[in-house]
Amino acid sequence: MSSPYKLTQGQEITNVRKTLDITRKEFSDALGFSIEEEKTMKLWENDKEVIPKIIYNKIITFPTTPPLLPPTKESCRFTQIDLFAGIGGIRQGFQRHGGRTVFSSEWDKFAAKTYRINYGETPEGDITQIDVKDIPEHDILLAGFPCQPFSQAGLKKGFEDARGTLFFNIAEILRYKRPKAFMLENVKQLRGHDKGNTLKTILAILEELNYYVPTPEVLNAYHFGVPQNRERIIIVGFDKNCLPTDFKEFQYPNGNITNEICVGDILDAQVSDRFTISDKLYEGHLGRRKLHKEKGNGFGFCLFNANSKHTNTISARYYKDGSEALIEQEGKNPRMLTPRECARLQGFPEEFIIPVSNAQAYKQFGNSVCINVIEAVAKSMLDYLEQYNIL
């Protein structure tokens, strides 16, 4: 007689999913299941169908503890806060140098779920609702913040010009908490946003707060070891109260232009047909391309193969039709990149868990950063701070 306490296989696999607190659809996507397997998941969980051994093993060995836990309080080199955290790409770049996150904020529930499952922390919600006094002391502030115009543009009230924008919340934390340094990340277009006024106002406020802010730099992921053409503006700053009066100029990392990387580096050897785009979608792409060509503007969708040097920038809208980067296939319509391939294009490690649907995963990786770039910026910042014994 079997023990009354022994779980059935269905209960065991349900437990794995429940521990992760994700839906069957999300779990199927995370496991790379076919649509058929996704549909059968419920029957397996309810012991209505026998679970094939290969599937059972895949589920039972799925990691349920966060793979990217931060260093402990005792072992960390410095502390950081992660604002507009998304799925923690920026956090990881600094964590790799020993940073321990003491506060994070992200209001999107799906991104927060990916964050929790990978780092073991649930971020706080809307940053505008958080009292600055409740934010813990920290060494470095990190934020990949949404770009908004300043409604007070032209009034030149300095700090007050930012009120009502998300940048104001960052500025307020800098003012109250005085971290030793910060790193802000944004789209390259921030430079031209609102005729250059947005960036100008941001820099003026940061300087007014008594931070040394070197001229921001646009860095391209392709120069940092991944086959993606992705340019992002990085703004760093250092508290002048901590620097000597004759402080040196900060140097951003240059990266390295090499011909050794190509799209093939991040492609999976075998990809399910569910990523091949439908005839209807492909016809739509071809039709729009023809139209674009006739009007002489742009290329429409973009095709790449394993030998391409890099893809275009993966954006949050990639899930809609994949137009910025489709992969050629022999004798078939092109295919979308898989979420795991997008993760690699952003420098995420293989152990990073993707616990959301494919559509959400595309959004999350598109919104995130290339970790390699951030890791290099973090190194330059830490070298800079350490030469003055600031950390």
Ligand SMILES: C[S@@+](CC[C@H](N)C(=O)[O-])C[C@H]1O[C@@H](n2cnc3c(N)ncnc32)[C@H](O)[C@@H]1O
């Ligand atoms: C460009 S993404 C940053 C992604 C992040 N750097 C990463 O590596 O994944 C901006 C994020 O800010 C979040 N966000 C926007 N407004 C917010 C608010 N008021 N409070 C908290 N999060 C917010 C969005 O949900 C989005 O995930």
